[in-house]
Amino acid sequence: MLGSFAVLRKQSLLGDAISHAALPGIAIAFLITGAKDTNTLLLGALVSGLIGTFWIRSIVTKTHLKSDTALGLILSVFFGFGMLLLTFIQKQPNANQAGLDKYLFGQAATLVESDVWMMAIVTGICLIVMLTFWKEFKILLFDADYTKTLGFNTKTIDILITSFIVLAIVLGLQTVGVVLMSAMLLAPAAAARQWTNSLSKMVLLAAIFGAFSGVFGTAVSASQNNLSTGPVIVIVAGIFVLFSFVFSPKRGLLFKQIRFVKNRRDLELHKTLAFMYHIAETHDNISHPHTIKILNNFQGYTKGTLQKLVDRGFVELDGNMWHLTEEGFKTASNLYNQQNASDE
C-alpha cells in the first residue's frame, strides 16, 4: 500500500536502502539489550532506518550529490557497518546471538503469533493514518508547491509518509528479508499503476496484488520442499508486474503494440487513398478507371489496403481496374486539407 506512494514519489529505491540500513539498528539493539526480543530489535531497525532516510534526504538537499548516489552510499555503508557489528556479535560469548542473520533473508515460517498480531496492529495504524491524511498525502504527492501555498506543513506530512514507509519495511524484513523487501514494496504498486490512473484505486489494487502474491507465494513455497518463502513471494509479485506490463488495457505493451500497428495500417490506408486521389485529380471524371498495376511499387499499397478501401466504399473495383467513388474523393481531399491544417 505504502509502496504506491513510494513509486509515485520516485523514491522506489528508498525501500531497498532502508531495508539495508535497518541492519545496524538490529545489531545495536541486540548489543544493548543482549536479548533477542523481536520488539526491541524492530525498534532498533526502525531508528536506524529513519536515520538512514534522513541522512539520504540531507545529502540530496544540501550537497550536489544525486539521490541515487546518496541511496547507494547509505545502503552499502549502513549494511557494511551492520555486518561489522554482526560479526563482532558472533565472537561474543552469548548463546542468544544465533539467528540474528535470519533477518537478512527472512523466513516467514519463523513468525510466531505475537509477531503476526504486531503486524496486524501496525497495518491497522497505517491504514487509519492514511485515511485520515488521505487528502494531504494526495496533494503533496502530485503538487508539493501548491500544498505549501495552501498552508499545509509539507515537512510534517513528508516525515509522516517516510516514517510509515520505514515502519512497513522494517516489519516486512522479518518475512522476506533485506534484499527482497524492496520488491515487496515496489512490485504491487508498479503493477497497480498500470491498471489505473486514480490514486485510491491504485492503492487498493496494490494492496490486493500484495496480499495475493503473499498468499500465493507462501502456498507455493509450502507445497515444495526447500523453498524459502521470501523469494517465491517476490517472483509471484514479479509475475504480476510482468502480466500488468503486458496486458493492461491502457498502458500495457500488448495493447500499445496493437494500437501502434493499427495506426500504421491507417496511415498506409491514407497514403494509398491520397495517391489514388492524386491520380484521379488529373482526370475530369473522378470515376475514370485505372489499372491496379499502377498502384504497385507504392509503399502503402497491398491487396489488403485496397480491399479495405473497397469495404469502406471509397473505391470501386471493376476487374483489374479501380476508380474512386464520390465519397472516396471527398474523404481524400479532406484528408489533404486536414493535414495542411494540422501543419499550420
Added chain:
Amino acid sequence: MNNAQLEIQLIASLVAIACAIPGTFLVLRKMAMISDAISHSILPGIVIGFFISHDLNSPLLILFAALTGIITVVIVEYIQKTGLVKEDTAIGLVFPILFSIGVILIAKNANDVHIDTDAVLLGELAFAPFDRLIVGGTDIGPKSLWIIGTILLVTVTLLITFFKELKLSTFDKGLAASLGFSPAIIHYGLMSVSSVTTVGAFDAVGAILVVALMIAPAAAAYLLTTDLKKMLALAIGFGVLSAVLGYWVAHLLDASIAGSITTVLGLVFLMVYLFAPSKGIIAVMYREKQQRTEVSLLTFLLHLKNHDDLSERHVKHLNEHINWQKVRSKTVLDLAQKNNMIVIKDNIVSLTEKGDAFTSKAIDYIITNEDAQIEDMKDDFFLFRG
C-alpha cells in the same frame, strides 16, 4: 605484519582501485544504484555457471555472472524505455526478482554445494590468501589477487584509451553523439566493466563491499573537486586508504573485514560530507546563514529608504515591526554600520550616502531581475561581506 596480512591488504587495495574507477563514472552519470542492482543480480549467473561447469573455480562462473549483470542493465533500460515506470522503480523491480531466482535455484538444486547466499553477499576476505593459484607446481600468489589484478589492468587500459570519450559522453551526451561517438557503446562498455569488476571483486570482498567501494569514494571525491582527473585520483586514494585502515580495524575487533572496510568508507564520507571546504554541510550551512543575513540587511535598508518618519527608524522599532529577534537585528545593524551603509544618531537609524546608493541599485536589480545583473550583485555582496 605477516605475508597473509600483506596479501589481504593488497587485494583489498586493488579491489578498491578497480571499483573506484567505474564508480566515479557511475556517480557522475547518476547511475550509482545500477551497481547495487548488478551486485545482486549476478547470483543467478553464478548459479547457472556452476550448474554448467560443476566447478566453483571455473572462469565460466565469472563469465555468466558478468553476463547476467549486463542483462540486468539491458532489462532495466528496456522497462524504462517503455515508459511504464520510472528508472528507479525498474531497477528496484529487476534485481530482487533475479536475486530470488538465484536463491531458489540454489535452494532447489544445489543445497549440498557450497554456494552460500551469505558468502555471495558478504564475501570473506580473510580466506582469500588461502585460495592459491598454482601454476606449474609453484605458488604464485592468491587467486583473487590475480583475478582482480587482471580486471584492474583491463579497466585502467580502457580508461586511458577512452578517457576523452568517457569524459565527453558523461558530461555532454548530445555533443558526444554529434561528434560521432556512440553513447550507447560507451554506456554498455562502462556497464560491462562495472559488471565484470563487481563479479571479480565479489568473491574476494562480497557484493555489498563492492557497492560501497564503487560509490563512497567517488561520492566523497565529488564533494571535494570538480576536476574529473582529480576526482578519479581522490576516489582511488580514499578507496585504498579505507581498505588498509579497514583491515586493521577488523584485525583489532576480530570482525568481518568487508564490514569494517565499509564502515571506514562511511566514516571517510561522513568526514568529507561535514567538512568539505565548499560543499560540505558545515560550509553550506555557514553560507546559508550568511545569505540570510545579507537578505535581512537588504530588507532593512529598503525599509529605511521607504520610511522617513523618525518613529519608523528607531532602533527599537526593528524588533517590533520587522519581527526580528534581538540578536538578528544586532547582527544586521552591525554589518550595515561596518559597511558604512547607515549611521545611528540618538537611536535613530539613517542611511548614509553609500547606503542610499546601494539600496537604489538593489531595487534596480530586483525590478529588472536579469541574470547577468544578479551576477554583478553577487560581486557587490561579496564586497561587503568582509
